[in-house]
Amino acid sequence: MDKGYIISTVSLDLFSQWLKSRNYSHIFILVDENTRTYCLPFLLKEMDFLGNSHVIQIASGENEKSLATCELVWSELLRRNADRNSSIINLGGGALSDLGGFAASVFKRGIRFINVPTTLIGMIDAAFGGKTAINFKTLKNQIGLFAKPEMVVVCTKFLATLAQQDVMSGFAEMLKYGLTSDRELWEKLIHLDAAELKNLDSHLIESCLNLKNSVVQQDFHEKNYRKILNFGHTMGHALESLSFGRNRLSHGEAVVHGMLFESILSNQSGLLSDNELSEIKSVVDRYYMKLKIQPDDFEKLYEIMSFDKKNQNSVVNFTLLKSIGAAKIDNYIAKNEILKSLDRFNKL
Ligand SMILES: NC(=O)c1ccc[n+]([C@@H]2O[C@H](COP(=O)([O-])OP(=O)(O)OC[C@H]3O[C@@H](n4cnc5c(N)ncnc54)[C@H](O)[C@@H]3O)[C@@H](O)[C@H]2O)c1
Ligand SMILES: [Zn+2]
Incomplete structure (x- = not known):
């Protein structure tokens, strides 16, 4: 856990223990319509104490890496009285965690966030490394910042419902x-x-995320090696x-x-x-x-x-x-x- 991430193929026990040890004032769970259907029920079943947390839903996809969607997230945070001691769980793929990480990092000068990647890209790449961003004027990732998630939780069970195009x-x-x-x-x-x-060996997933983490540790701000x-x-x-x-x-x-x-x-x-x-x-x-x-x-x-x-x-x-x-x-x-x-x- 001190590595900053938890890996498990079947359960969220370790994540549950870790989260209970935090003293957040509010926990928000960011989902899109697919992760609400396929992933949120499992999260809530494994971690029933999250039953009272606030779910914020955005639409799925690359279009949502936008200022308009950030505004939606910020409005919900304000409406629910989020303060500096709140945290957001980004439950989704890379588009959702790029957006959620960015929205969290600038809200009230930065609240914490946790990435629970539910796609392959998320698990081996996007959830790690602290790059958050939204797109601007049809260009990718133009507005963003480096901000580390407090924890990344990789549970390969989520991959079972992923569409073939997203696996590829x-x-x-x-x-x-x-x-x-x-x-x-x-x-x-x-x-x-x-x-x-379709049923990727979790060792291969782990090799990839270890490679990513080792590169990021050597050059977090992408001055040279991370390139x-x-x-x-x-x-x-x-x-x-x-x-x-x-x-x-x-x-x-x-x-x-x-x-x-x-x-x-x-x-x-x-x-x-x-x-x-x-x-x-x-x-x-x-x-x-x-x-x-x-x-x-x-x-x-x-x-x-x-x-x-x-x-x-x-x-x-x-x-x-x-x-x-x-x-x-x-x-x-x-x-x-x-x-x-x-x-x-x-x-x-
Ligand atoms: N920050 C980084 O370091 C980094 C690295 C790589 C990619 N990215 C970004 O990640 C994005 C692409 O990642 P992505 O494809 O994971 O994005 P995504 O969030 O758009 O997810 C892809 C699709 O899968 C659906 N989905 C998610 N989990 C599911 C599940 N378990 N079952 C069924 N459907 C599910 C989503 O709703 C969405 O429709 C791009 O925006 C890219 O720029 C960021
Ligand atoms: Zn990429």
């Missing part, structure tokens, strides 16, 4: 850990079949932003294609071998639908990436791969190289 979205982030930091993990992941994906976890995300966030209001890509789908694009860029920059690029391409093709990027969108993607907070001047800062299992941060790539790689992405 989380699997993309698992592949990212293999590609950037652990060749052995990559080997294990790429041999999983559909049934094993390895941005692999696939510079293009991934641009693809995700571009898909707002169109055929919406999930975060993981956008990231997986972002990783393929950034692998091409790594190869073009003389870092990643042809063989390893082909290996990555065949894995992406095996698990995910091919994405064709319309040439009309090349300039738009570049424009979005130039707004990206990791960018400096007219070049764009990418995390690239030296090989499978080893990443290199701070590669400043010029526009013509990016456009060339986009062309290769469509032809590969």
Whole structure:
């Protein structure tokens, strides 16, 4: 527990003990319509003393990472007299915990929050690491702050009701850990079949969240080393932003294609071998639908990436791969190289 997180496959006993030892004035539980249906009953059954806490419901999805939804949460907190000694339990996936963590961290200059991730992305990535944010003017994660949850509770039982698309979205982030930091993990992941994906071994989940935590411990504010976890995300966030209001890509789908694009860029920059690029391409093709990027969108993607907070001047800062299992941060790539790689992405 002193690690700041609790992992369990079946019960919430440890969380229950821990929470009872806190002296919060009010406990709020933030849910969306899916986690209210699929996850809240289990939480309340395991922790009946939470029966009197206030449930705040928002709608599900990426659209809710907005100022308007923050206002809704803040209004509910005010209406229920939340004070500095209150806490919010974020019961949901990454969109919900990004929003809930942000709303909590600025309310009355910051109240505490606990993440109980209910999606794969949440369990291996979003619930940890203290990055909270909302989207602004169609760009991802533009307003936010680093704020640590007081506790993260990973109970893999919640995954049973997750839609296949959300499992695949989380699997993309698992592949990212293999590609950037652990060749052995990559080997294990790429041999999983559909049934094993649906019922993921909790050891694999634990390996991923341990990797995330070890990176975050070394560089909480993402000054250098933590940037390895941005692999696939510079293009991934641009693809995700571009898909707002169109055929919406999930975060993981956008990231997986972002990783393929950034692998091409790594190869073009003389870092990643042809063989390893082909290996990555065949894995992406095996698990995910091919994405064709319309040439009309090349300039738009570049424009979005130039707004990206990791960018400096007219070049764009990418995390690239030296090989499978080893990443290199701070590669400043010029526009013509990016456009060339986009062309290769469509032809590969
Ligand atoms: N802060 C970080 O470090 C970090 C890291 C990775 C991703 N993210 C963010 O996370 C978001 C994507 O994560 P996500 O896909 O978990 O978001 P999400 O909260 O939108 O969840 C995805 C869907 O699953 C539903 N759901 C949640 N738990 C369920 C369950 N147990 N059973 C059935 N349905 C369930 C939700 O209602 C939603 O429809 C993106 O906004 C991304 O930017 C943040
Ligand atoms: Zn991500």
